[in-house]
Amino acid sequence: MDAAEFRRRGREMVDYVADYLENIEQRPVYPDLEPGYLRSLIPSEAPLEPESYEDVMKDVERVIMPGITHWHSPYFFAYFPAASSYPAMLADMLCGAIGCIGFSWGTASEATLISLLAARCKAIRRVQATNPEISEAEVLSKLVAYTSEQAHSSVERAALIGGVMMRKVPTDKTYAVGGHMLKQMVEEDKAAGFIPFYFCATLGTTPSCAFDHTTELGPICNDENMWMHIDAAYAGSAFICPEFRPLLNGIEFADSFNFNPHKWLLVNFDCSAMWVKKRTDIIGAFKMEPLYLKHENQESGLVTDYRHWQIPLGRRFRSLKLWFVFRMYGLKGLQAHIRKQVALAKEFESLVRADKRFEICAEVIMGLVCFRLKGSNELNQNLLKKITKSQEIHLVPCQLSGRFVLRFAICARTTESRHIQQAWRHITQLTFELLQEPSH
Amino acid sequence: MDAAEFRRRGREMVDYVADYLENIEQRPVYPDLEPGYLRSLIPSEAPLEPESYEDVMKDVERVIMPGITHWHSPYFFAYFPAASSYPAMLADMLCGAIGCIGFSWGTASEATLISLLAARCKAIRRVQATNPEISEAEVLSKLVAYTSEQAHSSVERAALIGGVMMRKVPTDKTYAVGGHMLKQMVEEDKAAGFIPFYFCATLGTTPSCAFDHTTELGPICNDENMWMHIDAAYAGSAFICPEFRPLLNGIEFADSFNFNPHKWLLVNFDCSAMWVKKRTDIIGAFKMEPLYLKHENQESGLVTDYRHWQIPLGRRFRSLKLWFVFRMYGLKGLQAHIRKQVALAKEFESLVRADKRFEICAEVIMGLVCFRLKGSNELNQNLLKKITKSQEIHLVPCQLSGRFVLRFAICARTTESRHIQQAWRHITQLTFELLQEPSH
Numbered sequence: 001m002d003a004a005e006f007r008r009r010g011r012e013m014v015d016y017v018a019d020y021l022e023n024i025e026q027r028p029v030y031p032d033l034e035p036g037y038l039r040s041l042i043p044s045e046a047p048l049e050p051e052s053y054e055d056v057m058k059d060v061e062r063v064i065m066p067g068i069t070h071w072h073s074p075y076f077f078a079y080f081p082a083a084s085s086y087p088a089m090l091a092d093m094l095c096g097a098i099g100c101i102g103f104s105w106g107t108a109s110e111a112t113l114i115s116l117l118a119a120r121c122k123a124i125r126r127v128q129a130t131n132p133e134i135s136e137a138e139v140l141s142k143l144v145a146y147t148s149e150q151a152h153s154s155v156e157r158a159a160l161i162g163g164v165m166m167r168k169v170p171t172d173k174t175y176a177v178g179g180h181m182l183k184q185m186v187e188e189d190k191a192a193g194f195i196p197f198y199f200c201a202t203l204g205t206t207p208s209c210a211f212d213h214t215t216e217l218g219p220i221c222n223d224e225n226m227w228m229h230i231d232a233a234y235a236g237s238a239f240i241c242p243e244f245r246p247l248l249n250g251i252e253f254a255d256s257f258n259f260n261p262h263k264w265l266l267v268n269f270d271c272s273a274m275w276v277k278k279r280t281d282i283i284g285a286f287k288m289e290p291l292y293l294k295h296e297n298q299e300s301g302l303v304t305d306y307r308h309w310q311i312p313l314g315r316r317f318r319s320l321k322l323w324f325v326f327r328m329y330g331l332k333g334l335q336a337h338i339r340k341q342v343a344l345a346k347e348f349e350s351l352v353r354a355d356k357r358f359e360i361c362a363e364v365i366m367g368l369v370c371f372r373l374k375g376s377n378e379l380n381q382n383l384l385k386k387i388t389k390s391q392e393i394h395l396v397p398c399q400l401s402g403r404f405v406l407r408f409a410i411c412a413r414t415t416e417s418r419h420i421q422q423a424w425r426h427i428t429q430l431t432f433e434l435l436q437e438p439s440h
Numbered sequence: 441m442d443a444a445e446f447r448r449r450g451r452e453m454v455d456y457v458a459d460y461l462e463n464i465e466q467r468p469v470y471p472d473l474e475p476g477y478l479r480s481l482i483p484s485e486a487p488l489e490p491e492s493y494e495d496v497m498k499d500v501e502r503v504i505m506p507g508i509t510h511w512h513s514p515y516f517f518a519y520f521p522a523a524s525s526y527p528a529m530l531a532d533m534l535c536g537a538i539g540c541i542g543f544s545w546g547t548a549s550e551a552t553l554i555s556l557l558a559a560r561c562k563a564i565r566r567v568q569a570t571n572p573e574i575s576e577a578e579v580l581s582k583l584v585a586y587t588s589e590q591a592h593s594s595v596e597r598a599a600l601i602g603g604v605m606m607r608k609v610p611t612d613k614t615y616a617v618g619g620h621m622l623k624q625m626v627e628e629d630k631a632a633g634f635i636p637f638y639f640c641a642t643l644g645t646t647p648s649c650a651f652d653h654t655t656e657l658g659p660i661c662n663d664e665n666m667w668m669h670i671d672a673a674y675a676g677s678a679f680i681c682p683e684f685r686p687l688l689n690g691i692e693f694a695d696s697f698n699f700n701p702h703k704w705l706l707v708n709f710d711c712s713a714m715w716v717k718k719r720t721d722i723i724g725a726f727k728m729e730p731l732y733l734k735h736e737n738q739e740s741g742l743v744t745d746y747r748h749w750q751i752p753l754g755r756r757f758r759s760l761k762l763w764f765v766f767r768m769y770g771l772k773g774l775q776a777h778i779r780k781q782v783a784l785a786k787e788f789e790s791l792v793r794a795d796k797r798f799e800i801c802a803e804v805i806m807g808l809v810c811f812r813l814k815g816s817n818e819l820n821q822n823l824l825k826k827i828t829k830s831q832e833i834h835l836v837p838c839q840l841s842g843r844f845v846l847r848f849a850i851c852a853r854t855t856e857s858r859h860i861q862q863a864w865r866h867i868t869q870l871t872f873e874l875l876q877e878p879s880h
Contacts, residue, residue, distance in 0.1 A: 006526040010454030141577030
């Protein structure tokens, strides 16, 4: 394909993309296919001769689309949002063309790991500074990290990778960690000869969007020489709105902070933003200087070599997407997006509260509503099965205090009040059918 | 920006991209700017009101382009190729539109880390199975990993992250690791009470594209219960050509293998492909199962949950790019690309060999030529400084047996014989000027 054909095919693709997104709600949000369906539809080997572009595009509809979960359907309410916007897509086209290889991480999971590894390195150095005879392996075997029992699985995984213990801190009635709970565990572990070195606080947990009490937790971490990382992967985007800023109080105690613009700030996946209070803490844990990566400005201080801040060496030119989106929406436009989605969540919450068969399971602070049918977990599992089977809307469950709960997250940029109303009509219809069944 | 405007702007962007790539060689391949130049050209805050798309695009040329190193200029010969092709770009447009979040790694660095962590987990379990009394921390303190002194910095970094010792194995005259060198170090370490558990072989090293002798190394690793990972990040793409397949002999001994289609297989960054002999070895080291990520097919065996194979939870829909490129080029087209670039390297090699002032520093096997002026490192450093300053071509150095060597890598898809000839004329001209200088 030469530039001339790319000009033609590119125009076609732009129209295909626009058509896809304009008509996305006509597609079943969730695929009705068995995993592995693809195997029989595609050859087992790459073609020897080039094929025509038309054939490839035909197969996009025939082969690919039937298996897609449409994350940008206004009827997608699962997980958390995956950002998308036209300016970001245009930026990605340019990013692909420039195709330069930057030297930063991709996701919140990596940010958590990076912060834990930096904290581990710092703790080992601190302990060895006061007891030169103790080996690195011995310190490692005593280190303890902490996070909420409600924290994302990637936090536990970071400890697994880092080879350190991770203790889960129990949460209060709001599913958030308070200072006294952490303090108590730290004291116990110190008494048992362990070395507390890291706490990952969550602002906006995945199950219920709970906010750990960082104003209580921060001073404890600082007093105990524990690194405090704040994972605000989803909720972080909301802090562009002054009314949500109080939830950020306590950040002054944090050593690192991360949020994902690719979740809620209209920047296509992947784009994760991390701040570190003392960059030398991170660089110290990773710096490598092979000659083929040396450059003139290395020592000048003019350059921040992000390759020392991350696991991969390379990264895509992600900042271009942020830049397009910030400029094309403006702060007001981005604030309007956040506020609209929070309002839609409140609208759904009021629909649930008005129906006595249901209960709200956690305070609705942002764009997530946790709800369930009053009754057994089995009843709610069956309701979710019906919802998934019907393919009209898509949502996933979570567990709160041992109860099976449905998570209704406002995701697509294009979700409007009518979609919320329709989703609720659909849920109540399925509930009616469910409660008719003899088993209930 | 609505769909209607996206259709218009998208067409414009397609033309901008085509124009950029068609005229890329008119741009200085390397920027003539001080790092930080951008700060004065952009506001310190995001705009309050949306701006016009025209203004953004104007600034792409005014603000962004002057700072870009044009990785796809036919005069770019640095590092290794960063793949790019029109079909891959079209696929990326579609990928951005679908915007689904897959749950696999990005780069070879991550693949190396994943394999090392899996090997660490396997080794600890094996040792503890025979000596139940030994603690995980104690095993960890005895584990030793090995790799070539010529291996990529990311291998050493993986050991740093994994908290295990990494020993550098010396290389032979071809800058490759042979069996006896590894065997000797392993025996020494075992005698000293350490536990060898991992070896990362390189097929196509970064400095000189050397190939470790995996047919000798593989059996040693298998006998010693050491995990053998093969990093073929760059050279791996060449194995689609039968004539290069012999370099892959010994792969049957490997536990894991990785190469980067985003380097040499016309798939835009990022796209890295990893194979594992026993998937349970990887999954065992990472598996996490929060309820919000559970799904029906989890236990059915129909689904391969790649999120258990990697550090990030999410990934972009990268396979789409591979699929477009495989189909639009066909195996023949991809083989032709590899063979053409190898031929261009041979052409450059013969130009260097014909000039008695220069020497070739390593066998030219693929698309990389390592060369230098006969004489001091300082002389060659000065030559590279002149090359960089002139901005006409871009290349980076490496160190081979203590000597400062210039790396000439065939990178851009569009590099032709005339670019090689022009690059050599340019290098010899600068050499002539350099040797005129009184200092020499």
